[in-house]
Amino acid sequence: MSVLSGHTADTADLGDDRFSWATWLKSHPNVIRVASVVVFFFAWQYLARDSNPLFMTYPTAVFKAAWQLTLDGELQQALMESMVPFSVGLAIAIVGGILLGIAIGQSWLLEYTLDPFINALYAIPRVALIPLIILWAGLETNGKIVIVASIAIFPVIVNTYSGIKDVRGSLIEIGRAYSASEFQIFTKIVLPASVPYIMAGIRLAVGLAIIGEITSEFFTAVTGLGGLIVLFANNFATAKVFVPIIITGVLGVALTESVALIERRLSRWRISERERF
Amino acid sequence: MLKVSRVYKFFKARDSSERGVRAMKVLDDISLDVGRGEFISLLGASGCGKTTLLRIMAGLLRPDRGSVHVNEQPVQAPRRDVCMVFQNFGLLPWRSVLSNAAFPLELDGVNRGKRESIAAEYLGLVGLSGFERHFPHELSGGMQQRVGIARALVRKPLILLMDEPFAALDAQTREKLQEDFLAIWNQLKTTVVFVTHAIDEALVLSDRIVVLSSRPGRVDRVIDSPVSQYRIGGDVRARLEFAEQAHDIRELLRSERTA
Numbered sequence: 001m002s003v004l005s006g007h008t009a010d011t012a013d014l015g016d017d018r019f020s021w022a023t024w025l026k027s028h029p030n031v032i033r034v035a036s037v038v039v040f041f042f043a044w045q046y047l048a049r050d051s052n053p054l055f056m057t058y059p060t061a062v063f064k065a066a067w068q069l070t071l072d073g074e075l076q077q078a079l080m081e082s083m084v085p086f087s088v089g090l091a092i093a094i095v096g097g098i099l100l101g102i103a104i105g106q107s108w109l110l111e112y113t114l115d116p117f118i119n120a121l122y123a124i125p126r127v128a129l130i131p132l133i134i135l136w137a138g139l140e141t142n143g144k145i146v147i148v149a150s151i152a153i154f155p156v157i158v159n160t161y162s163g164i165k166d167v168r169g170s171l172i173e174i175g176r177a178y179s180a181s182e183f184q185i186f187t188k189i190v191l192p193a194s195v196p197y198i199m200a201g202i203r204l205a206v207g208l209a210i211i212g213e214i215t216s217e218f219f220t221a222v223t224g225l226g227g228l229i230v231l232f233a234n235n236f237a238t239a240k241v242f243v244p245i246i247i248t249g250v251l252g253v254a255l256t257e258s259v260a261l262i263e264r265r266l267s268r269w270r271i272s273e274r275e276r277f
Numbered sequence: 278m279l280k281v282s283r284v285y286k287f288f289k290a291r292d293s294s295e296r297g298v299r300a301m302k303v304l305d306d307i308s309l310d311v312g313r314g315e316f317i318s319l320l321g322a323s324g325c326g327k328t329t330l331l332r333i334m335a336g337l338l339r340p341d342r343g344s345v346h347v348n349e350q351p352v353q354a355p356r357r358d359v360c361m362v363f364q365n366f367g368l369l370p371w372r373s374v375l376s377n378a379a380f381p382l383e384l385d386g387v388n389r390g391k392r393e394s395i396a397a398e399y400l401g402l403v404g405l406s407g408f409e410r411h412f413p414h415e416l417s418g419g420m421q422q423r424v425g426i427a428r429a430l431v432r433k434p435l436i437l438l439m440d441e442p443f444a445a446l447d448a449q450t451r452e453k454l455q456e457d458f459l460a461i462w463n464q465l466k467t468t469v470v471f472v473t474h475a476i477d478e479a480l481v482l483s484d485r486i487v488v489l490s491s492r493p494g495r496v497d498r499v500i501d502s503p504v505s506q507y508r509i510g511g512d513v514r515a516r517l518e519f520a521e522q523a524h525d526i527r528e529l530l531r532s533e534r535t536a
Contacts, residue, residue: 170367177335177361178381179354188383192371269370269412 057239062246065239074228078244082213082224085141089148090209094202097153101160101198106186111161118157126151126212130219139220144213151212152205159201163194196267203259210252278468279334279436281309284343286329303329305493307343311436314466316505318479318486322530326494327472328440334470335361335438347436357385360429362439366421368413368428374400375409378427385432392431399427402461419450426458436468443478455481463509476526480504481513488526490533498529 025032041059048058069075104111104118130147137143167190175185217226225244232240283306290301303326311317319327332338334345336355345352347359360381368377375393376383378400382392397409403423413421422442429437443451459482462469473479479486484505490497502508503518513519 170363170365171369173337174363174367174369175384176337177355177363178384179357180384184384188380189369192369195371269414 053238054236055238057242061239062242065237066243069240069243075243075247078223078225078228079247081141082217082226085144085216085224086148086209086213089145089212090152090205092145092149093152093205093209094156096149097156097201097205098160098198100153101157101201102164102191104157105161105164118154122154122158126154127215130216134216134219139222143220144216144224147216148209148212152209155204155208156198156201159197159204160194163197164190166197167193196263196270199259199263199266203256203263206255206259207252210248210255214248278313278315278348279309279311279470280346281307281330281334282344282346283308284330284333284340284345286326286333286338287341302493304333304340305495307494307496309487309496311468311470314468315485316462316469316471316483318471318473318483319489320473320476320479320486320526321489321494322491323474325489325491327474327489330489330494331438331440331470331472334436335359357381357432358435360432360434360437362422362425362429362437362442364441364444366413366418366425366445368421368424370413372412373409374405374411374413374416374424377413377424378431380428381432395431396427399430400424402430402464403427404457417450418446419454422446422454423457426461430461430465430467434467436470439469439471441472441474444474451478458482459508460510476523476530477514477519480519480523480526481508486526488529497533500526 045058045060048056051058053061066075100114104114126147129150133146133150134143137146171189171193172185175189180188213224214226214229217224218230220227225248228244229241232238232244284304285302285306286304287300288303289298291298307330309317319330321327329338333340334352336345336352336359339353347356352359369380372380375396379392379396382395387395397406400406400409400423403426405420405423405427408416408420413424416424422445425442429439443454446454455478471479471482480502481504483502486500486502488497488500489495500522503522504513504516507513507516
């Protein structure tokens with residue numbers, strides 16, 4: 001046996017054990033994400049520090065503005081004015097969307113009765129309805145709630161409906177073969193099988209609800225984070241404009257990610273099923 | 278016990294010559310008597326209507342003529358004491374193994390503690406103790422079908438209807454499951470109607486084999502398995518009678534295919 005070769009039939013060379021940065025980074029994507037954001041802020045600071053404050057601003061100025069707005073209490077107030085109608089509107093959209101989606105998914109009569117309206121409302125850019133909604137429901141919290149709910153409800157309806165329609169006949173046959181009642185088939189087979197779809201609908205609804213909230217505040221231009229954006233932009237307070245924009249972005253990412261987390265947890269069976277077949 | 282009397286079933290099929298639909302005969306005058314504790318196989322090529330016949334026995338389909346009786350009662354809808362094992366296992370993927378096995382009892386309104394202890398008992402019987410908290414996608418096909426069998430047994434059924442339950446498995450797993458299932462059947466003595474297209478599977482498992490002809494499905498011959506008394510704990514495939522009978526059935530199915 002050769003001493004130099006060191007390989008026998010029982011051992012296999014499984015590749016280098018040497019540390020590789022590329023492999024390590026690939027398996028730690030958050031490191032790159034954080035680094036990318038940090039570099040972005042440094043570059044922004046460096047490039048924009050001498051610009052005209054009417055047109056451009058830079059991170060430390062935005063931070064200072066945020067601090068000032070917090071001390072004044074203006075920011076907290078706007079956040080409340082936005083978050084209350086946002087949460088209520090989103091909750092209405094989720095509950096109402098699931099119930100409507102179930103209703104049209106279960107009853108052909110309701111489906112054919114309602115789907116012209118749902119399709120028409122889906123096709124019209126919902127922003128086009130905002131002036132009308134404001135006319136009917138007012139500029140304040142109620143109006144915002146209606147706008148948020150009416151924009152965010154559609155993906156929930158459509159996804160719940162598709163989830164219910166997509167349940168495989170073979171799953172329902174299991175229920176029938178074991179003498180399940182129609183109600184049991186619905187609650188124990190159809191509904192749980194639709195959960196991944198419904199969660200995806202909710203995730204989309206969160207994004208749309210944020211758009212609805214800010215847009216409605218643009219129209220009313222009095223309250224909330226959207227109201228602050230319009231106010232500061234009209235006064236050319238560019239550093240301040242960025243504060244509500246960044247807060248909205250952070251909120252959006254945080255909310256969407258938390259829904260995505262729940263979604264992944266509830267849909268684990270579906271993902272591994274997909275990988276299998 | 279289970280009595281199938283003069284059952285006919287037609288399906289709608291598109292006519293090739295004319296525009297429109299015509300009735301295609303799928304089952305042609307099927308009569309069958311299954312005794313208590315008997316293991317009977319329905320053997321035939323794919324498309325011979327054996328699964329349709331099983332679904333009629335299960336009450337999932339209504340025959341167009343004729344009737345099915347269980348213990349002298351006509352079958353109109355699925356019965357709680359006639360349980361089904363599916364070809365593709367038919368587990369609910371979002372439920373754990375234990376909750377899948379307990380599913381029929383859950384439908385019956387049995388409380389959680391009781392149904393889970395019964396389910397765990399039958400999971401033990403099929404050799405799945407320790408897998409109660411797993412999910413179907415974490416199990417191999419053979420293990421998934423073991424869950425399917427446990428689920429069918431939790432109601433202590435009078436009759437077990439099995440629709441090609443081992444057809445989706447690889448050969449080794451299939452033989453292992455046949456052997457284990459025979460041992461379970463020998464212990465419980467449940468009446469079994471087993472649909473299969475595999476001659477050796479029918480011979481290894483059953484007391485009687487009902488050979489169905491194709492299009493329309495018709496009872497071609499009913500064969501008493503020559504090896505049924507040796508099937509528990511022995512390798513019946515090694516016996517001469519097994520080979521002879523398998524040969525006869527193969528010839529029978531072949532002649533009928535060319536006809």
